[in-house]
Amino acid sequence: MSRTTDNRTYEHAEPLFAQWALTEPSSPEHDAARAKIIELCLPLAEHIARKYAGRGEIFDDLLQTARLGLVMAVDRYDVTTGSPFLGFAVPTIMGEVRRHFRDHLWPLHVPRREKELQGKVRVATDELSRRLQRAPTAHELAAELDATVTDITRTLVAANAFQTRSLDTPARDGDGEPGMTVADTFGAEDPSYRRTEDTITVAPLLARLAPEDRQLLIWRFYDSLSQGEIAERLGVSQMSVSRKLTRLLGGLRAEAIGEQPVPAA
Structure with a gap:
């Protein structure tokens, strides 16, 4: 130029x-x-x-x-x-x-990285399933393939993008005759789905926290105690509680997206 x-x-x-x-x-x-x-x-x-x-x-x-x-x-x-x-x-x-x-671009375009990783995930899933006698988690697949949890999750989602079917495609009833469309067979959105998904993601991360850290989160988010009330129970300042909560939540968020482990207590 x-x-x-x-x-x-x-x-x-x-x-x-x-x-x-x-x-x-x-x-x-x-x-x-x-x-x-x-x-x-x-x-x-x-x-x-x-x-x-x-x-x-x-x-x-x-x-x-x-x-x-x-x-x-x-x-x-x-x-x-x-x-x-x-x-x-x-x-x-x-x-x-x-x-x-x-x-x-095709709405379900799959980047090359996800396509290449998909084959490795399939092989690793079979191997880990035999070794663990159960289906592996995304974290276990990430450790096996030296990849991030985010990459593994995207790859698993991308695996469903190889074939698509129009929502207007006729669905088949029990007698094999054309009936409702595929869209008609969809149920209503479950308002608890996102909460369930979050629980599945966070539960193993919470299990690895130190007991005192888990107790702090229980007081704040399950018992709905204020930071001041928690500070009184622990005999520390409210600022100390605030800082510890910020550190804990930041660590959990980082590990949930595969960036780094939850910091030690």
């Missing part, structure tokens, strides 16, 4: 737009000024494209889309409004990139 001879950057491109506006639209000078502005601002398009990299789309396609958005922003920007070009260009380019994701 050739380097522009102008010392300006895309953060301060407004003077170039003002000069462009003074040229005759049908003149070579007009086209040259437009090309100069686009060249100056190409790094902005690349910067935005890289923000969306790693989401299952080829980077070159993202870059091409971002550059298209940049050209649109250049052609639509009105320097007479007095607003900075950057404030107009960024949402325009980002809008084009987001539209690309919406229009060109």
Whole structure:
């Protein structure tokens, strides 16, 4: 990519737009000024494209889309409004990139990393099931494959994305005749599902806490004691209780997403 001879950057491109506006639209000078502005601002398009990299789309396609958005922003920007070009260009380019994701990618697109890990998870699941005489947990699979719990969870979810079926597909009743659609067979959303999911995730983490840490959480979230009441029971300051709760909750949250173990007491 050739380097522009102008010392300006895309953060301060407004003077170039003002000069462009003074040229005759049908003149070579007009086209040259437009090309100069686009060249100056190409790094902005690349910067935005890289923000969306790693989401299952080829980077070159993202870059091409971002550059298209940049050209649109250049052609639509009105320097007479007095607003900075950057404030107009960024949402325009980002809008084009987001539209690309919406229009060109399959809603259940599975990134390559999840596809590759899926095979390893399947083998590890069979091996651990024989070894443990039960289905392995996500934490056990993560330890076996030296992966994070987040990666394992995403891979398990991605395994269900290889085939899809329309919700309007007729479901079959007991006699094998067309009846309700697949959508009709869905039950109502269980309001306790999220709570159950959270309980399954947190229960083994709580079991590994020191007894005094578990007791602190029980007082605060099960017995609904205030931090002041807990402080009185322990003979410490309310600030000390607050800090310990913050540390405990931060540790639990971090381990739940596979970042680090719960800190020791």
